[in-house]
Amino acid sequence: MADTANNGAGTLERLQPTRLERLKPFLIILPALLLTVGILIPFGTGVFWSFTNYNLMRPDFKFTGLQNYIRMFGSEQFWNAIRVSSTYVFFAVGIELLLGLAIGLLLNRDNIVTKIFRPLLILPLLIAPVIAVLMWRLMMSTQFGVLNYFLSLINPALKNFPWAGVADYAMFTVVLIDIWIFTPFIALLVLAGLRSLPRAPFEAAQVDGASKWYTFRTQTMPMLTPYITIALIFRLIDSFRMFDIPFALTKGGPGDSLMTLQVTAYTQSFTYLNIGRGAAYMFLTWIIIFVVSKFLVNHWMKWRAKLS
Numbered sequence: 001m002a003d004t005a006n007n008g009a010g011t012l013e014r015l016q017p018t019r020l021e022r023l024k025p026f027l028i029i030l031p032a033l034l035l036t037v038g039i040l041i042p043f044g045t046g047v048f049w050s051f052t053n054y055n056l057m058r059p060d061f062k063f064t065g066l067q068n069y070i071r072m073f074g075s076e077q078f079w080n081a082i083r084v085s086s087t088y089v090f091f092a093v094g095i096e097l098l099l100g101l102a103i104g105l106l107l108n109r110d111n112i113v114t115k116i117f118r119p120l121l122i123l124p125l126l127i128a129p130v131i132a133v134l135m136w137r138l139m140m141s142t143q144f145g146v147l148n149y150f151l152s153l154i155n156p157a158l159k160n161f162p163w164a165g166v167a168d169y170a171m172f173t174v175v176l177i178d179i180w181i182f183t184p185f186i187a188l189l190v191l192a193g194l195r196s197l198p199r200a201p202f203e204a205a206q207v208d209g210a211s212k213w214y215t216f217r218t219q220t221m222p223m224l225t226p227y228i229t230i231a232l233i234f235r236l237i238d239s240f241r242m243f244d245i246p247f248a249l250t251k252g253g254p255g256d257s258l259m260t261l262q263v264t265a266y267t268q269s270f271t272y273l274n275i276g277r278g279a280a281y282m283f284l285t286w287i288i289i290f291v292v293s294k295f296l297v298n299h300w301m302k303w304r305a306k307l308s
Contacts, residue, residue, distance in 0.1 A: 043286075046279045046282055046283065047279070047283050049275050049276055049279040050068055050069070050276060050279035050280040050282075050283045051063060051064065051065060051066070051068070051276075052064055052068075052276050053067070053068075053276050054274075054275045054276045054279075055273055055274050055275060055276065056273035056275060057273050061276070064276070068276050068277050068279075068280040069280055069284075071277070072277065072280050072281065072284070077256070077259070077264060078264070078281075080256050080259060081259055081260060081261045081263075081264040081281070082261070084171070084256075084257070084258060084259055084260050085240060085260045085261045085262075087171060088171065088174065088175065088178075088239060088242070088246075088260060089236060089239040089240055091171070091175045092175045092178040092179060092182075092235075092239050093232065093235045093236055093239050095175070095179055095183075096178075096179055096182055096183045096185075096186050096235060097186060097228065097231070097232065097235075099179065099183045099186075099187070100183050100184075100185070100186025100187040100189070100190055100231065101186070101187075101190050101228070103121070103183065103184075103187040103190075104186075104187045104188075104189075104190030104191040104193075104194060105190070105194070107121070107187070107191055108191060108194040108195070118191075121184045121187060121188065122184055122188065123184075124180055124181050124182075124183075124184050125181070125182075125184050125185055127181070128244075129181060129244035129245050129248070130244050130248045132177060132180070132181050132245075133177060133244070133245055133248040133249050134248070136173075136176075136177050136180075136249075137249065140163040140164070140173070142160050142161070142162065142163075142165070147161075147163075148160065148161055164249050164250050164254075164258075165254070166254060167253075167254045167255050167257035170249075170250060170253070170254060170257040170258050171257065171258065173249065174245055174246050174249055174258055177245055177249070178239070178242070178245055181245075182235060182238070185231070185234070185235070186231045186235065189227050189228075189230060189231045190224065190227060190228065190231070192227065193223075193224050193226070193227030193228075194220075194224065197220070197223050197224070201219050202215060202219065202220075205219060225303065226300065226304070229296060229299075229300045229303075232296065233293055233296050233297065236289075236292055236293070236296070237289050237292075237293060240261070240285060240288060240289050240292070241262055241285060241289065242260065242262060243260070243262035243263060243266065246258040246259075246260055246263055247262075247263050247266065251263070252264070252267065261281055261284070261285045261288075262282075262285065264281055265278045265279075265281035265282045265285070266278070268281060
């Protein structure tokens with residue numbers, strides 16, 4: 001009896017978690033906690049500065065409340081930044097969604113051509129946006145650019161096409177570069193979604209004699225919508241906060257044709273040294289991204305609830 005009791009007590013002691021085992025959950029979440037704190041500290045500092053008149057030329061600053069926001073909403077510069085950012089997001093993301101969907105559908109086949117192009121599809125994503133802009137600037141040069149050479153073969157009048165050199169074509173140029181860089185991202189998500197779809201509904205539709213367009217409209221697109229929504233959310237967030245491409249291309253010019261919210265915030269902060277106003281632009285950009293993303297995520301959740 002004593003041996004049985006001792007064995008039971010020993011088994012109970014072995015079942016009790018050690019101190020290290022009790023600390024494991026906290027050790028696992030520690031990197032995420034440190035990362036969150038590392039993000040929140042500069043974010044909170046920026047939000048605080050947006051309510052001050054902090055300027056790099058003046059070491060002392062004071063709390064000014066909503067003065068930066070009132071001045072921002074009343075300036076033509078702010079509304080131009082909203083217009084430029086909205087135009088950039090609308091055309092870049094819209095065209096990328098259409099092209100990404102088309103490319104994903106074309107590559108969802110097993111032949112020698114798709115096997116060659118699938119690995120090549122990811123190459124633009126491996127290039128930093130600033131480096132990609134430098135490559136495109138060389139290709140778009142009016143003196144020795146290869147793009148103007150090919151355009152001159154179509155029409156000699158296009159030999160000196162100005163690209164981002166004039167305000168009328170600056171938005172077209174920056175959207176073109178964005179499309180080249182980020183369309184593969186959407187295409188890869190669409191391709192991954194197509195590869196994960198169940199085959200049974202498509203085989204049943206084929207047996208019933210349904211057309212490819214009917215199958216695509218009634219089966220492929222509804223099942224592919226979650227992947228497209230995820231791609232849309234990521235690209236909207238990335239496009240609204242895009243700084244690299246318009247700044248590396250023309251630093252927001254010519255004039256104010258490419259002065260997006262991010263470029264305007266940078267200009268206010270590091271050209272005019274007005275950190276308070278620049279932080280106000282940044283915080284407003286975050287609010288816009290948060291509202292749009294939350295709307296899309298809620299819409300996606302409601303759509304999934306209806307399906308289930």
